[in-house]
Amino acid sequence: MARIQAAYRILADEARTRREQFDQSSLPKIHIGMATCGIASGALETKAAFETALADRGIDAHVHTVGCVGHCYAEPVVVIDYPDSGFPPILYPEVTPGKAKMLVKLFLEEGDPRFEHIMGATVENEMIPSVMEFARFSREKRVVMDRCGRIDPEQIHEYIADGGYGALAKALCGTPEAVIAEIEAAGLRGRGGAGFPTARKWRTARAAKGSDKWVVCNADEGDPGAYMDRTLLESNPHQVIEGMIIAAMAVGASRGLFYVRAEYPLAVRILTAAVEQAREMGFLGADILGSGLDFDIDLFQGSGAFVCGEETALIRSVEGYRGMPRHRPPYPVERGLDGRPTVINNVKTLATVPPIVDKGADWFRGIGTADSPGTAVFSVVGNVTHPGLVEIPMGVTLRELIFDICGGIPNKKKFKAVQIGGPSGGCLSAEFLDTPVDFDALTRVGAMMGSGGMVVMDEDCCMVDVSRFFLDFTQKESCGKCTFCRIGTRHLLDILRRLTRGEGREGDLEQLETLSRAVKQGSLCGLGKTAPNPVLTSLAYFRDEYEAHIKEGRCPGRTCRTLTAFYIDLDKCARGCDACVGCCPVEAVFTTSNRKKGIDQQLCVKCGECMVACPPDYDAVVKISPAALAPVIERPAEKKTEN
Amino acid sequence: MITLTADNRTIQAREGSSVLSACLSAGIYIPHLCWLEADAPADAPAACRLCLVEIEGFREPVAACVVTVENGMTVHTGTETVRRLQKTALKLLLSVHRVDCKHCPANKACALQNIAKFLGTGLGCKPFERVLKEPDVDSRHPVLDYYPNRCVLCGICVRVCRQRHQRPLLSFARRGFETVVGCFDADPVAAADCMSCRACLESCPTGALVQRTVVKG
Numbered sequence: 001m002a003r004i005q006a007a008y009r010i011l012a013d014e015a016r017t018r019r020e021q022f023d024q025s026s027l028p029k030i031h032i033g034m035a036t037c038g039i040a041s042g043a044l045e046t047k048a049a050f051e052t053a054l055a056d057r058g059i060d061a062h063v064h065t066v067g068c069v070g071h072c073y074a075e076p077v078v079v080i081d082y083p084d085s086g087f088p089p090i091l092y093p094e095v096t097p098g099k100a101k102m103l104v105k106l107f108l109e110e111g112d113p114r115f116e117h118i119m120g121a122t123v124e125n126e127m128i129p130s131v132m133e134f135a136r137f138s139r140e141k142r143v144v145m146d147r148c149g150r151i152d153p154e155q156i157h158e159y160i161a162d163g164g165y166g167a168l169a170k171a172l173c174g175t176p177e178a179v180i181a182e183i184e185a186a187g188l189r190g191r192g193g194a195g196f197p198t199a200r201k202w203r204t205a206r207a208a209k210g211s212d213k214w215v216v217c218n219a220d221e222g223d224p225g226a227y228m229d230r231t232l233l234e235s236n237p238h239q240v241i242e243g244m245i246i247a248a249m250a251v252g253a254s255r256g257l258f259y260v261r262a263e264y265p266l267a268v269r270i271l272t273a274a275v276e277q278a279r280e281m282g283f284l285g286a287d288i289l290g291s292g293l294d295f296d297i298d299l300f301q302g303s304g305a306f307v308c309g310e311e312t313a314l315i316r317s318v319e320g321y322r323g324m325p326r327h328r329p330p331y332p333v334e335r336g337l338d339g340r341p342t343v344i345n346n347v348k349t350l351a352t353v354p355p356i357v358d359k360g361a362d363w364f365r366g367i368g369t370a371d372s373p374g375t376a377v378f379s380v381v382g383n384v385t386h387p388g389l390v391e392i393p394m395g396v397t398l399r400e401l402i403f404d405i406c407g408g409i410p411n412k413k414k415f416k417a418v419q420i421g422g423p424s425g426g427c428l429s430a431e432f433l434d435t436p437v438d439f440d441a442l443t444r445v446g447a448m449m450g451s452g453g454m455v456v457m458d459e460d461c462c463m464v465d466v467s468r469f470f471l472d473f474t475q476k477e478s479c480g481k482c483t484f485c486r487i488g489t490r491h492l493l494d495i496l497r498r499l500t501r502g503e504g505r506e507g508d509l510e511q512l513e514t515l516s517r518a519v520k521q522g523s524l525c526g527l528g529k530t531a532p533n534p535v536l537t538s539l540a541y542f543r544d545e546y547e548a549h550i551k552e553g554r555c556p557g558r559t560c561r562t563l564t565a566f567y568i569d570l571d572k573c574a575r576g577c578d579a580c581v582g583c584c585p586v587e588a589v590f591t592t593s594n595r596k597k598g599i600d601q602q603l604c605v606k607c608g609e610c611m612v613a614c615p616p617d618y619d620a621v622v623k624i625s626p627a628a629l630a631p632v633i634e635r636p637a638e639k640k641t642e643n
Numbered sequence: 644m645i646t647l648t649a650d651n652r653t654i655q656a657r658e659g660s661s662v663l664s665a666c667l668s669a670g671i672y673i674p675h676l677c678w679l680e681a682d683a684p685a686d687a688p689a690a691c692r693l694c695l696v697e698i699e700g701f702r703e704p705v706a707a708c709v710v711t712v713e714n715g716m717t718v719h720t721g722t723e724t725v726r727r728l729q730k731t732a733l734k735l736l737l738s739v740h741r742v743d744c745k746h747c748p749a750n751k752a753c754a755l756q757n758i759a760k761f762l763g764t765g766l767g768c769k770p771f772e773r774v775l776k777e778p779d780v781d782s783r784h785p786v787l788d789y790y791p792n793r794c795v796l797c798g799i800c801v802r803v804c805r806q807r808h809q810r811p812l813l814s815f816a817r818r819g820f821e822t823v824v825g826c827f828d829a830d831p832v833a834a835a836d837c838m839s840c841r842a843c844l845e846s847c848p849t850g851a852l853v854q855r856t857v858v859k860g
Contacts, residue, residue: 305818322815327689327709335685480796480815480822483692487735490820491771511770518731521703521724522692 001173007289008169011281012160019161028061028082028108032095033075033149035068035234036266037227041075042096049097050078053104061108067235069149070389071136072381077149078103079122085111088125090118136386139405141367141393143375144351148235153270156277159238165283167354171246172291176206179250183353185361187373192218192346193421193450194526195372195439198353201343205251205333208341213253215244216318216337216344219260219267220302220309223422224473226453228377229347231389233260233267236351237274241297243350245283246357248295251343256297259314263304272299306423306477310525311336311344313479324481325525346451348377368394372438376452382419383458385410392437399433402456413458416557417542421450423470423477424530426537427463446537448530462557463542464549467535468496474531485528488519492535500560504550513539553626561606564623565630568597568610572620580610580621590635598633647716656712661687663694663707666720673707673720674729674758676848677797684711691797692732693758696720704728730762738768740849741775741792749850755795776823784812784826785834787844787852791823794851800824800843807842824851 022029030050034043047063054061069077074093080103081089090113092103099117106112113128120131131137142148151158159165171179184199205213217240221229233240244256258275260268275297278284286294300318307313308323315337317323336342352374356364368374372394378401381387385407392401398418402408409415417427426447428435435441439449457466475489492515495508516532516539523529539546548554555563568580568589573596580597581589588603589610597620599610611621624630644655649666656665661684666673676691687708694707699717704725707718719725736755744750744766759766781789796815801824804811812833816825826834837843843852 327687327706330685476819478819480817480819481688481690481798483690483732483735483795486796486820486822487739488731490774491735491738494772494774507770515731518728522695522728522732524689524692524706 003290004169004172007282008165012166015157015160018157022062025062026084028059028080028084029064030061031064031066031079031081031149033068033077034065035231036264037068037072037231038076039266041094043076045097046076046078046095046100049100050104053101054108057104057109059104059108065152065154066150067148067153068231068389070145070231070391071386072388073386074119074388080107080113082108085113087113087127088121088123090128091120091122091131092117093119135404136390136407139396139400140391141375142391143355143364143367144232144239144348144377145235145389145391146355147239148232151236153235153237154273156238156274156281159236160281163358164238164354165242165281167357168242168245168283169289171249171357172289172293176250176252179246179357180206182357182361183250186356186364187361187371188349188352188356188364189372189374189439190346191348191352191377191451193424193448195449198345198349201333201345202247202251204331205253205341205343208334210339210341212255212338212340213251214337214340214342215248215251215253215256216314216342217244217256217258217347217350218309218311218314218344219258219264219347220314221261221264221347221451222304222306222309222477223424223451223453224470225381225455226379226422226451228379228389228452230264230267231379232347232351232377233264234270237267237271238278239351239354240347241274241278241283243345243353244297245288245293245295246353247343247345247350249291249293251341253343254294254296256295257318257337258297258299259302259308259318260299261304262301268299268301275299305479306473307479307525307527310527312525314344315342322479324479325527327524348452369436369438371440376437376449378437378452378454380406380454380456382454382456383409383413383461384456394438395436397434397436398428401437401454402433406456409456409458411458413460415456416459416461417457417463417466417538419447419455419457419466419470419534420453421448421533422453423474424448424526424533425450425453426533427457427466427541428537429541431541446533446540448533460557460559462500462555462559463538463545464496464499464555465557465559467538468493468500470534471496471531474527478527478531482522482524482528484519484522485524485531488515488522489528489531491515492519492532496535499546499549500555500562502549502553502560502562504546506550508550509539509543509546553628555625558623558625560625563627564606564625565601565627566599566604566606566608566610566621566623567601567630567633568599569620569622570596570598570633572618573597574615574618574620577615577618579613579615583609583613585609592633593636598635599630600635601627601630601632645712645714647712647714647718649718650720658712659683660712661708662696662698662710662712662716662718663687665712666696666707666718671720672761674733674761675708676754676758676795677799678708679799679802682708684709688798688802691736691795693729695725695728695732697722697725726762729758730764733758733762733764734768734771736795737766738771738773739775739792740768740773740795741779741790742766747793747850748853749793749848753850754848776821781823781825782855784837785831786837786855787826788855789824789826790851790853793849794824795849796822796824797848798824799846799848800852803842803846807840812837813843
């Protein structure tokens with residue numbers, strides 16, 4: 001025991017010394033969020049701008065790349081820590097290259113932090129309001145994402161200096177049974193969607209007969225709009241690796257595998273480097289920290305099939321076969337990869353393990369609800385003011401999450417629905433806003449926790465079209481093995497497509513319901529069993545919208561093209577303004593006799609460009625459903641306009 | 644031997660066998676398409692979803708081919724739920740099937756005809772609309788013709804090919820609704836053996852794989 005702790009202490013002391021040198025340096029430190037989301041918003045350009053500006057002005061500073069803090073609406077996010085200026089570390093949102101140059105000149109050179117560009121200070125102080133005064137920060141509880149955006153994911157010593165791998169050393173000092181007991185006492189449930197108790201899975205795998213057991217980390221995140229796992233792997237890969245080693249020790253596995261989507265190139269690169277570093281430090285390989293545990297990790301890049309997130313299909317694909325699920329039982333914990341007992345855990349599940357081992361089950365139980373302890377990480381996207389990654393304690397209501405933490409619906413629109421759990425989840429209406437976010441409460445109302453994708457929709461969304469979108473996704477991603485999923489989802493999609501085209505028929509809704517239930521009951525794997533959920537929940541909570549499509553030819557969200565029309569309100573249209581005429585791609589906008597404009601409904605392709613182009617002062621273009629309600633304005637005969 | 648109850652009859656089955664095989668041996672017919680007699684419960688593909696049964700203690704109907712028999716198990720093969728799901732599965736299969744029995748070599752020996760007869764449904768697919776694949780025949784294999792609109796994707800041909808040959812020629816291609824059986828432009832040398840093997844032709848339940856008849860002239 002002492003040997004393990006001693007081995008760890010040497011590594012930890014060295015890491016801490018390096019970090020302290022960095023922290024105590026009086027040079028300004030510029031922390032730039034460089035996960036995929038930051039890079040997509042231009043963080044690479046921002047970083048280059050900082051470097052050029054610093055070089056130009058001859059200022060010495062550390063440019064420190066970190067992961068993602070989860071505030072997607074504010075990317076690229078930069079924290080400038082300039083102790084000599086007398087200001088606390090300051091967080092700047094939306095730092096463009098121009099802003100970067102300006103900050104170097106005005107703040108780093110002249111000492112003016114430019115208050116108008118500040119979001120807040122990252123620590124409590126007397127000069128600048130802290131970001132913790134905003135609900136988007138203070139209402140979060142970070143367990144999994146605690147270090148995201150604080151450390152450089154490519155430097156293992158930063159993780160170790162922050163206490164990283166301490167939980168591993170602690171676990172290695174005890175017995176596997178003690179680790180499993182701690183996880184069980186903590187009540188940790190799998191974060192991949194179904195919420196299966198992690199300890200029970202581990203215990204079965206531990207008891208399973210056979211050598212060469214596997215621990216697989218499922219990072220085949222594929223729900224539309226979900227990117228929690230990607231961000232975590234890009235921002236703090238070592239916490240996941242540490243969790244995986246603890247899992248291996250607990251179940252007696254000797255081999256580990258990361259199953260990461262090839263579409264996550266940055267995550268793959270960072271993870272590969274992280275595994276290499278962990279190996280160099282002796283956290284992977286033979287005789288880890290002198291404990292006698294042998295364990296190493298490989299990386300497998302999934303090729304983008306959504307169904308390969310299903311664990312049996314994942315195994316098939318690693319084995320080199322077509323990614324098709326098979327019936328469970330036997331469960332992978334009994335017969336998995338290469339026929340060996342295999343524990344498959346989600347990225348967030350594994351990342352939750354080290355904090356539990358470190359701080360204990362009671363601490364973990366203190367967060368969240370009795371049946372769903374801990375936190376939930378959501379990627380909240382769609383029509384919401386502050387989209388991004390949010391980690392909240394379980395039990396927070398949807399209303400708090402969407403309105404208080406994420407700032408509600410922008411553009412003065414009304415909330416219509418929230419889709420939770422991706423294509424396997426459900427659409428909930430406003431009446432469910434007070435539902436607490438936990439595994440069981442969400443399942444009760446027909447949605448599911450899923451892996452944490454949350455799409456918020458405002459009044460302009462058409463629920464039939466949303467169902468069509470999700471069914472289109474699952475239908476394309478069906479592997480084609482079993483009858484119900486392969487053919488059933490296609491018929492569901494055909495009906496939904498018909499509805500959005502205004503060709504709905506009497507009996508369509510009943511058929512949607514009956515077939516959805518059959519697909520749910522008859523399908524082989526989780527993909528098919530949950531594929532109809534968006535249809536069933538939207539039918540239950542937004543049936544009036546479906547009926548409006550069939551009976552009135554009306555799309556309440558004014559989204560379905562064939563059911564909507566654009567027209568120009570002649571009372572508002574300004575004489576002689578040609579904004580709409582110029583932008584129309586099909587020359588459907590014409591000038592009427594009094595030099596106002598009209599739209600030729602036969603030519604119009606309903607792209608909506610005229611509505612965008614019409615100056616807000618006039619706001620004369622109107623979108624209406626059903627299409628027949630648009631007043632008909634005759635196009636004047638060609639001759640007449642020439643006169 | 645294991646003793647269980649199926650449709651109120653006490654039947655016996657070999658240990659480790661599946662509920663499907665136990666019922667079939669006892670003369671209780673359960674519709675099925677993708678199951679092979681040698682399939683152990685852990686290996687059955689459970690793809691056709693026709694052999695669904697209700698077993699006491701199970702929350703949902705389950706495919707009989709993947710459940711291992713246990714002493715005292717009570718199985719119901721003909722409940723309303725089971726029949727409803729089986730009829731839906733059959734109709735789904737028929738909705739992508741060119742029902743042209745007269746010109747089909749499998750006529751009168753066709754698994755779909757037999758199951759339709761057993762379930763008491765016709766060969767129609769209402770309320771589903773018929774969606775067929777293009778083209779109707781895939782003639783890329785040197786000696787075989789594949790009819791995607793007859794195929795029920797039971798996968799038996801793929802499996803027997805794999806069992807017989809080191810380098811199997813048949814495999815699933817594409818995915819989801821577009822899934823077909825393909826031969827990936829089989830190498831003509833290897834394919835020359837196909838006519839001496841014929842395992843896939845003989846095991847196809849619906850006449851989707853046939854030997855190409857060369858029309859002279």
